Each structure stands twice: as C-alpha cells, then as structure tokens.
Amino acid sequence: MLARFHERNGLEVEIIPDGRYGDAVKARLPNPTANDQRPVLLLGHRDTVFPKGEPTRRPFTIKDGRAYGPGVADMKAGLVIEAFVAAAFAECGGLSAPLTMLTTSDEEIGSPSSRPVIEAAAREARCVFNAEPSRLPAGSDFTRDRRQSVTSGRKGGVFMRAEFTGKPAHSGANYEKGASAIVDLGHKIPKLQGLTDLEKGITVNVGLIGGGQTVNTVAPHAWCEIDLRYVTAAQRSALVEAIRSIVETPIVPGTGAALSIKGEFLPLEGTSESQKLFETYRAASAGLGIATIAEFTGGCADSGFTAAQGCPTLCSVGPIGGMAHTPDEFLEVESIVPAAQVLALSAMRAAKLME
Template sequence: MAANARLTDIAQQNVLEWLAAQQQAMLDLLARLVNQDSGSFDKRGVDAAGTILRDFFSAAGIEIEVTPNDTYGELMRVLLPQPAAQDQRDILLMGHRDTVFGSGEATRRPFRIDGDNAFGPGVADMKAGLVMNAFVLAAFKRFGGHPGPLVALITADEEISSPSSRAYIEVQGRRARAAFNSEPSPTKDIVVVARKGGVFMTVEIFGKAAHAGAAPKDGISAIEELARKVVRLHALTDFDKGVTVNVGMVSGGQSVNTIAPYASARIDLRYVHCNDREAALAAVRRVIETAHLEGTHATLTIDSEREPLEITEESTWLLAEYKMAGQVLGLDVQGISVGGGADSAITAAQGCPTLCSVGPVGHNGHSDDEYIEVSSLVPRAQLLALAIARLPSGLKNVIATSADAS
C-alpha cells in the first residue's frame, strides 16, 4: 500500500512538473484553434478545429472516438483507460469547440497576445479550456497517476444548447464518477457550482394588414401588440428570486406604410431551481395568450432549453475535494453561482457530481474583447490534474459514509 501511495505521489509530481513547462506549447495549440473559425452552424469549421485536436491526441498516443453528424460538427470522445483502477467509472472532462462567431472572424481578429492577455474569437469560451484538458490528458498519458479511466468529451454545438451532443452527454454523465467542465473562470481560485436554467422561445404575433395612410382603421398592428407584450414580459423579472425574462430580438412588419400584419420576438427566460421553471413559464404563456388589441393572436414556441446546474450533496463533496487540491497549490478555491448556462448542467441532471468553470481565467466572452490570462493556463491545468489524481474511488460510497459519520 505504501509503495503504491509513493508511486502515485511521484506520478503526481511528474504531472505537475511537466505541465509547468508547457505554457508555450499550450499557447501554440491555442493559437491554431482560435485562428480556425468554428461557429456552431459552420460544420466545416467546427470539424477543422476538431482535426487540430485529433492531431494533438494522436501524437500523444491517446485514443479518440469520433461520431459523425450530418448537420453539426463531429462529436469527439477522447479515452485514457486505467485498467488497474478499483473504480472503473469514467472521470469526465468536458469542453466545446464551437463559438458564437461567424465565418471570417478569425481572419478579422486573429489570435494575439498583449502582455498577459491572449485575445481572439472563442479564446476563453472555450478553446483555452480545451487546450488545458488536452494537456492534462497528455500529462496523465505520460506519467500515469489517474485513479480511473479519463474521458474527454469535445462537443460541437454547446453555444446553441447542444442539440446533437445532449444525448451523448447524458449517457456519459450517467456512467461517470465525476465531471469537470473547463469553461472559463473569473479568477484563478474560483469554480462554478451553480448555473441558471434557461428556456429560449419564439413568439409570433398575427394582426391585419392595411394601408397606413389610406385605411389605418382597417388594420390591426402586430407590432403594437408585440410592444405591449414586451413590456409585460420584462415585468416578470424577479431579481430576488433569480428569475429573469428578456426579449432580445424583435422583427416584423411589411413596409413602412403598412399596418404590420406580423411580428415576432425571441425570449430568454432564466431561473435558478428546477421547481421554478413551471411557474415562470406559465407566467410567460399568460402574457402571450392575453391579447391587448382585438383581432390579434399569438403563438409561443420553445426553441431550446438548458436545465439549471444546482448544488447537490455530491457536487458539494466534489468541491471540497477540489478545494483540498487547491490548498496543496497554495490556493483558497471558492465555488460561486452564475447566470449563464453550460453543458455541466446536463451531467449534473444525470446525478453525476459536477464542477464547472475549472478552465483558465477568461473574460468578456462572446465579444470582440474576449481574452484569457495567459499566466492562468498552467496553474489551472495543474489544479485540475491534481484534483483528478486525488479523487477517491467509490465517490458516492464516500459521500454516504461521510453523511453517516456526521
């Protein structure tokens, strides 16, 4: 037992020391990824970004499974077995290579470094996290020390709520022992333990066209009806409860001199707890179903959803393990709650202990000013690697034993 423990300690030390020397190699891989356009609907670009990562894993001698998709990018599942481990459930690393940016964005503002900041489309959300995961896997491939099989999911459509990846994430979450999602973190000692759920909807309003100059009384304006609904939708926001409603896009009308026969809008509903969803969604439906102008009618369609990432006993225990790894590296790690959604909520919904935003420090995602702090790449990779290496077997059994003891 002592000899095995000593060997594990040596492996952990080798992993940390090797990662400490990889910053430039990480930046080189990151530059290649950022300079490859990979918007969610750009299948060719997303697959090209996947090829960059496949080349890295192949060179490292790490197995890759690829699942094709006719519409979205390929799903990649990277495998690093550990046949000697007592607990053969997977330890899951998560990340997505799609971005919110269109084709040509990488040419317009390619990867660049200014001081300690690295800029470029998708650099923080979340190509730097993919690079970090890749190097953590490469470190364990070289030196061992991982206490169970490692699996990395590299998905292609997270920014549009994972329509093709969700089923794979659910399956992987059900059989995983723990999951770490490498979305960016706001500081070097923060991880995310809770995220809001979201319902993304389209409302369509139908009115009646008429000439705006010659016969305005004959028309019924769908735009006016929509405007009245927007005010009432925004009034549903309850900051104390963590429920927000935002109409982020509107369109409609036929011409400037026509009473608008049609209008539409996109609605973003966010909530904290699963049991908040039905009441919040019912309130939105009541607004949509209530006509303010006689003769109009409306439809509401749910386009996509994200469940919330909620704090559980299992995730609290996993955070404690992660915090202890941070203490070894001189960090006082804290868990926070945020509003944005992520694929981490999918694994958590399957009962898998999950932490999010374990990736490098990044800011201003989805904007031209998006950047990561270069100096965070290695320390965050080391922290993730150490947390994995120290992860006990029989995670749920350990939780139950701890609860009984208390």
C-alpha cells in the same frame, strides 16, 4: 485536431457525427482493473460566438501577460489543459478510474445536437470537470495574489421566439379593418418583462423584436425573442407556461400568436456530492498555492446538463479569463500551467474519492 492529438497520445477516440453543427469527439483512457468503471469526465466545447473569419481579422496575440483572440478563454484554453492532462495520464499509466474527455461543437447555441451526447456521458461518469474559464475575484491580480473563482452554480436558460399574426389593411383608407400584430406585441412586452423576480433570481428579457410590412400598412406580422433565466429546475415549467399564456392570449382583436422554444440550458444546482467535488478541487489548488472560491453565476453552460443527470459537477476549472463574447476577451497566460496542474491533481483524487 483534437482527435489526432488524442490518438498520438494513446487514447481511444470515438467521433460522434453530426451533420448540422459539427461532430463530438470522445477520447477514453480505460482502466480495466478498476473496481468502479465510471470515468472522470473532462468536458468542453470547441465553438465560439464569433462569425466565420474572425481569427483572420483578429488573430491570436499575447501582450503584457494576457492572450487575446476569438474564444481564447471561452474556451480554447480549457480544451488545451484538458487535452494535455489526458495525455499526461496516458503517458503515466492512467488513473485509478477510467478517464473520458468529451468535446462538443454547439454549446454557444444551446447544444441542440450535443445535449443527448453530454447527458449520456454524464450518466456513465462519477464526476465532471467542465473547463470553462475560471475568473479573478474582484480586485485580484493572479501573479500577485494567486486567487481564482470557479463556478458551483449556474442559472438555467430558455430561449424562445414568439410569432404574431395580424390582419393587414391600408393605414389611411381602411385602418379600422386591420389588426396590428405589432401593437399586440407591444402590449405584451411589459407583461413579459414583468415576470422578472430578482429576489428569486428570475429574469425575463425581450431582447429582439421585429415586424411589419410597410409604414402605411397595419402590421400583419411581428416577432420577438425572449430570454428566460431561472435558478432551480422546479421554477422552469410554471415560468414557461406563464410566458406562453401572455404571448398566446390576444390583446388586439383579430391577432394571434405562437411561442416556440429555440434552445435551452438546465441549471447547475448544487448538491452535497458536488460540494464534495469542489472541496476536492479547492484542496488540490491550495496544495499548489492557489486560493479558490466557488461562485454562482447567471450565465449558462453544458455543466447544467451533467448536473441534471445526478452527476457531481464543477464548472469553470479552465485557466483564468474574462470579457468573454467580446473583442476584448482575454486569458491570463500565467494561469494556464497552474490550471492544468490543479485539474490533474483533482482528477486523481476524484478518481478515488467520488465513489
């Protein structure tokens, strides 16, 4: 659908195929006369966290100025404004720099196929606007206050799975001959959680566990899944190795364990150039009557991948929404057009300033 929309509006479209999670769609609006050929990059993802069939069970609705539906804020609305901004520039002759819009298919599971595509696009770009939903500052009403919050910093996240092996035995007749993988895991959960350091912004959460064979068998296997969040790239390696050491060092004799990384996001770390990009966006929004602040969040996004490539990045420039990943997810309908206007003006200015 996006590819057809872009083509109808005169953009050059490239489909980057992926048979696992879905294709990436890259649309370009070139400017061959620009001295600096690095494009302004508009970034977004098409997937949601919801299961197949969710739109049928819970269709798109609008009530009292808010839209509801799967992914309505995270991030269908952001894709809509980016697509229309790109189309508007195509109709009006483009920017003073090239423009690229990249949409991917697997952000909600850590972008396993899209990450190299995103990183390659970031290395070519002058700056990135990622249209995850913006937020209402606490106590605000958009219609009344015309205020919003965007994201200038995000935590990185590593999502891991630990597999534990033991030795099965009859729990009544041969208990002493067994080695319980569940008991080994149980001893390690508080050690893993103990790596949390809230003052440094580090959290470790053992969010899922399972294991065992039958109630009357010493458990021959167990597993857990671990969520690590951290603030700076410099923290990552030591934390992953600390988790690996805890997991893979046996506590119950006769057991073993192995840790694997299932996916991860890099942190969105602020730089002087990303601050310059935010100030460009803030000034554009102020000119349109919207007060914008920047906040740090523990949530992860593809913007961490672009920032790690050294590309100035601003996240959450989509329309205002909330309650993402829940049945109560909403979008402030009145924020859609202003979000598109601010993004367009910011892209125009960034095309000149971010050199």
